[in-house]
Amino acid sequence: MRSGILWLITVLCLLTGGAATAQQAEVTLEVNKTAFQKIDILVNMLDVLSGGMASVQMADTVEDVVINDLKLSGLFRVGTSEGQSDSLSFEYTIEGSVEGPLRDAAQTGENVPTTISLNLLTWPGRQLVLNKRYRPLPDQMRSTAHHFADQVIYYLTGAPGITQSRIVFSRGTGDRRDLFVIDYDGFGEMRLTANRTLNLCPDWSPDGKQIAFTSYRNGMQGVYSLETRTGNVRKIIEQDGLNLGADWHPSGEELLLSLSRGGNPEIFRITPNGDIIKRLTVSKAIEISPSWSPGGRDLVFTSDRTGTPQLYIIDNEGAGRRRLTFEGQYNDSASWSPNGEKIVYATRSGNFTQIVLMKPTGEDRRVLTDFRWRNAEDPSWAPDGRHIVFASDRSGVFKLYVYDVAEDTYRQLTFGDDPDITPAWSH
Amino acid sequence: MNFSSLSRVTLVALILVLGLGLTLTGCGKKAPVETEPQVEAEAPIEEVPETPVAEDPTPVEKAIDYAALEPADFGVEDIFFAFDQYDLDAEAMGLLSRNARILREADVTILVAGHCDERGTIEYNLALGEKRANAVRDYLISLGVPAGKLRVTSYGENKPFVRGSDENAWALNRRAHFTRP
Numbered sequence: 001m002r003s004g005i006l007w008l009i010t011v012l013c014l015l016t017g018g019a020a021t022a023q024q025a026e027v028t029l030e031v032n033k034t035a036f037q038k039i040d041i042l043v044n045m046l047d048v049l050s051g052g053m054a055s056v057q058m059a060d061t062v063e064d065v066v067i068n069d070l071k072l073s074g075l076f077r078v079g080t081s082e083g084q085s086d087s088l089s090f091e092y093t094i095e096g097s098v099e100g101p102l103r104d105a106a107q108t109g110e111n112v113p114t115t116i117s118l119n120l121l122t123w124p125g126r127q128l129v130l131n132k133r134y135r136p137l138p139d140q141m142r143s144t145a146h147h148f149a150d151q152v153i154y155y156l157t158g159a160p161g162i163t164q165s166r167i168v169f170s171r172g173t174g175d176r177r178d179l180f181v182i183d184y185d186g187f188g189e190m191r192l193t194a195n196r197t198l199n200l201c202p203d204w205s206p207d208g209k210q211i212a213f214t215s216y217r218n219g220m221q222g223v224y225s226l227e228t229r230t231g232n233v234r235k236i237i238e239q240d241g242l243n244l245g246a247d248w249h250p251s252g253e254e255l256l257l258s259l260s261r262g263g264n265p266e267i268f269r270i271t272p273n274g275d276i277i278k279r280l281t282v283s284k285a286i287e288i289s290p291s292w293s294p295g296g297r298d299l300v301f302t303s304d305r306t307g308t309p310q311l312y313i314i315d316n317e318g319a320g321r322r323r324l325t326f327e328g329q330y331n332d333s334a335s336w337s338p339n340g341e342k343i344v345y346a347t348r349s350g351n352f353t354q355i356v357l358m359k360p361t362g363e364d365r366r367v368l369t370d371f372r373w374r375n376a377e378d379p380s381w382a383p384d385g386r387h388i389v390f391a392s393d394r395s396g397v398f399k400l401y402v403y404d405v406a407e408d409t410y411r412q413l414t415f416g417d418d419p420d421i422t423p424a425w426s427h
Numbered sequence: 428m429n430f431s432s433l434s435r436v437t438l439v440a441l442i443l444v445l446g447l448g449l450t451l452t453g454c455g456k457k458a459p460v461e462t463e464p465q466v467e468a469e470a471p472i473e474e475v476p477e478t479p480v481a482e483d484p485t486p487v488e489k490a491i492d493y494a495a496l497e498p499a500d501f502g503v504e505d506i507f508f509a510f511d512q513y514d515l516d517a518e519a520m521g522l523l524s525r526n527a528r529i530l531r532e533a534d535v536t537i538l539v540a541g542h543c544d545e546r547g548t549i550e551y552n553l554a555l556g557e558k559r560a561n562a563v564r565d566y567l568i569s570l571g572v573p574a575g576k577l578r579v580t581s582y583g584e585n586k587p588f589v590r591g592s593d594e595n596a597w598a599l600n601r602r603a604h605f606t607r608p
Contacts, residue, residue, distance in 0.1 A: 175586045198585055201550065219608070220580055241579060242557050245550055258554070262579070263561070265554045286554040302551065309551050332548040351546050351592075377548055422549055 039156055042079040042090040042123060043067050051100015051114060052107070054138070058114055059098040061141040062148075066094060066118075068185060069149035069163040072411075074386060074404050075156075092156065093123040113137055118148045120155065130155055142187060162384045162425075167413065168192070168211050169391075169400060169423040170200040177421070179213060179226065184382070184402075184425075186413050192226055193217075193233070202226075203255075204426045205248045210272075211424075212236060212246035212255060223257060225272065237274035241265075245289050249296050256280075256290035256299060267301050269316070280318035291343075293336050293360070300324060300334040300343055300360070311345060313360065324362050333378050336360070337385045338427075342405075344368075344379040344388055353377045355390055357405065368403060376401075380425045389413065389423045493535035498605035502529050503537070506563050506603040510544070513558035515566055523563065526605070527570035530577075538608040539563050541581040542588070544597035549583060556581030563603040578608050 043066055046059040063080075070076040079090060096118040101110065113135040120130035130151060136144040143164065150161030165184045170177045179192040179199050193199045195217045202213040211226045222238030223246050237243055241260035248255050249269075254277055258265045267290050269277040281287040285305035292299050297316055302309050309332050311324040325331040330348035337343065340360070347356050347367070353375045355368040369376040372394060379390040388403045395412075398419040403410045414420045491501060499505070503526045506519045515523065530537065541556030560579040568574050588604075589596040 175582060177585070198582070200585075216580075220578075241561075242554060242581065244553055258550075260554075260557055260561075265557070286551070286558065288554045289548075289550045304551075330547060330551075332551045346548050348547050353546075353548060 038075060038077045039092065040077045040079065040090045041070060041152075042081070042093040043070070044081045044093060044095045046095070046116075046118075047097040049097050049099040050102060051098065052104030054104055055098045055100035055114060058100070058116070058138065058141050062096075062098070062116060062118075062145040065142050065145035065185075066149045066152075069146060069161075070152065072185060073149075073153050073157075073159070073161065073163075073384070074407055074409075075153060075159065090123045092129070093121050093126075094152070095119050095121065111137060116144060120152050142183075159386075160383050162382045162387065165383055165426045166208075167380075167389050167400065167423050167425050168202040168204065168213075169414070169420050170202065170213075171414075171418050171420050173419055175216070179211065180420075181228075182400075182414060189414070192228075192231065201245055201422045203246050203248055203424045205272075206250055206252045206427050208426050212248065214244050214246070223255075223274075235274070236272065237270060242288075247291050247299075249292055250294060251296060256292060256301075258288040258290065267299070267318075278318070280314060280316075289332055289334065291334050291336050294338050294340045300336055302332045302334065311343070324358070324360070326362070327365060328356075331356075335380050335388075337381050338383055339385045342385070344381065346377045346379065346390075355379050355388070355403070368405070368408070378422045380423055382425045383427055387425075389425050391419075391421045391423060393419075491533070493533045494607070497607060498535075498537050501533060502526075503605045505605060506559075507598065508559055508601045508603075510597070510601065511547075511555070513541075513555060513562050515562055519563075520566065523566050524570055527567050527572050530567060530572045531570075533576075536576050536578060536608055538578045538580060538606050539567075540586075540604045540606055541579075541583075542586060542600055542602050542604055543584045544600045545584045545587065545592065546597065547584070549585075552583035553581050553585075554583075556583045559601075559603050 043063060046063060048055045048059050067078055067080060070078045096116065099115040101112050116134045116136060118132045119128060121128055132148050132151060134144045146163040150163045153159055153161040162184055166181050167184060168179055168181045171180045172178055175198050176196055177198050177200055178194055179202055180189060181192055182189040197216040199213055199215045202211045204211055209228055211228060212223055213226065214221060215224050218238065220238065221243045223236045223243045224233050225236050226233050239259050240262040242258055242265045244258045246255050246257045254269050254271055256267060256269060259268050264284060265286050265288050267280040267287050269280060271277060283303065283305050285303050287301060287303045290299050290301040298313055299316065300311055300313050303312050308329045311331050311334050312321055313324055314321045328347040328349060332346055334343050334345040343358050343360055345356055346353050355376045357366045357368055358364060373392045374394050376390050376392040379388045381388055386404060386406050388405060389400055390403065391398045392401055397417060398421050399415065400413040400420050400423050401410050402413050493501060504522050506522055539560040541560035543552040543556050560581055564577045564579050567577060587600045589599045
């Protein structure tokens with residue numbers, strides 16, 4: 001009888017407690033969606049002071065890039081001077097000028113710098129908030145505009161801009177896949193490797209100077225580092241068996257990866273020269289896909305010690321293991337958000353893989369993709385903690401997509417017939 | 428049980444020709460009936476003499492340039508796996524004991540490459556493929572194949588044998604494939 005009453009009380013507590021958390025979760029979601037009011041900003045046409053047609057083209061490029069950057073950030077409603085209704089009230093305006101050489105470079109073909117002045121002002125008060133002057137060469141217009149947009153975003157929202165970030169990924173079919181890199185806005189695609197083997201699972205060093213990746217370039221699997229400035233490749237580690245899933249520590253002074261050394265895949269910490277610092281896991285199961293927390297003190301990884309792949313968190317000494325995922329028969333490819341508040345990963349449900357968002361506590365699980373995406377895999381966070389890049393074959397072939405977690409919108413990043421997989425966003 | 432099956436075999440052996448009786452107790456592959464007893468008969472003869480025989484001047488028929496051939500060309504067969512699994516079933520073990528017989532004799536190093544179907548993630552499939560290849564390697568070693576003859580790698584889902592997104596294609600892509608290193 002006593003235990004019966006206790007049981008009843010417990011059930012009641014569970015029921016009411018459950019209802020309360022569900023309500024809270026809903027409220028939080030609402031707040032998140034409306035907490036941030038977008039900033040209305042007007043981007044005016046730049047004044048072309050000199051330099052003829054070449055300067056006009058440069059002005060067009062700078063305007064287009066700034067407008068696109070502000071839109072892609074998700075933080076602004078952007079108006080342009082063309083076809084703008086007077087009824088809209090803007091909080092800020094961007095103006096500027098382009099001052100080219102006296103002789104039109106479009107005719108002389110000269111590769112000379114142009115002076116670009118860009119200003120951010122309040123509207124309608126017209127108080128100068130931000131003023132930047134640049135002296136770029138003609139092929140530096142996009143990066144110039146990205147830089148200014150980053151400044152505007154940071155100044156007005158405090159959010160780290162991602163306009164100068166890039167995404168590295170693996171492109172190809174079968175056992176011929178090469179690394180490519182692309183600007184966050186889909187421009188400037190460039191091939192990085194060409195060795196007629198498998199090259200995949202890249203990850204940027206925190207300073208962006210190196211990309212660690214798994215390659216079969218010597219026949220067997222190894223982890224290599226590609227210097228982004230020169231394209232030079234050096235071996236980090238090549239042990240018997242699996243050499244996979246390199247993830248740079250935020251300090252840049254070590255990496256996580258999975259090594260099987262002829263036996264069972266375990267998580268290791270190694271130096272950038274391939275010396276083993278510490279083995280973090282010991283089990284008969286598969287342990288792969290490690291990802292550092294932003295502080296570099298903990299890591300999330302995949303283990304199938306229970307019979308199915310699930311996510312676990314341990315500290316950098318391998319201690320304090322706790323299981324993160326209990327829902328789903330197959331969870332892998334976790335990536336810890338830059339602010340530490342979210343973990344994104346892939347879950348397999350039926351025959352297809354989907355992207356899931358969750359707090360590192362295991363709460364607030366939210367599936368981002370549905371059946372329309374077919375498979376969505378290998379998520380990686382943008383430095384702003386708002387956007388995620390992942391691979392999906394929703395078009396029939398795996399391509400990369402950028403997903404805005406705050407607004408549940410997406411855009412396709414890469415195009416073409418060759419499959420693109422395992423993307424990694426620069427830091 | 429053991430006794431009754433034994434006596435049944437004895438009975439069959441009494442009634443039928445001895446060679447035919449051996450094929451009935453054999454491993455039941457769909458190979459032509461006549462070739463089975465030959466393989467069965469050959470194996471013990473090659474096993475009983477120790478290494479000196481292998482070092483004798485090799486007859487013309489033994490001069491196989493293994494390194495120039497794919498393992499399938501000298502009878503080594505790929506091993507298939509169930510969905511999400513890397514353990515060997517009875518059929519796989521049967522095939523592997525035949526493979527082991529060949530590999531013990533063949534003067535060659537071979538690569539065991541693990542493969543998966545397209546479902547699941549790139550990384551887990553690479554690990555799963557390696558588990559499959561390791562399971563095959565370990566079983567071959569347990570059957571007396573020198574470890575030095577076996578190398579292991581995994582391609583995960585990256586190098587499918589059959590294109591397609593159906594059960595048939597998936598089943599054919601979940602394998603440990605024997606190839607040249």
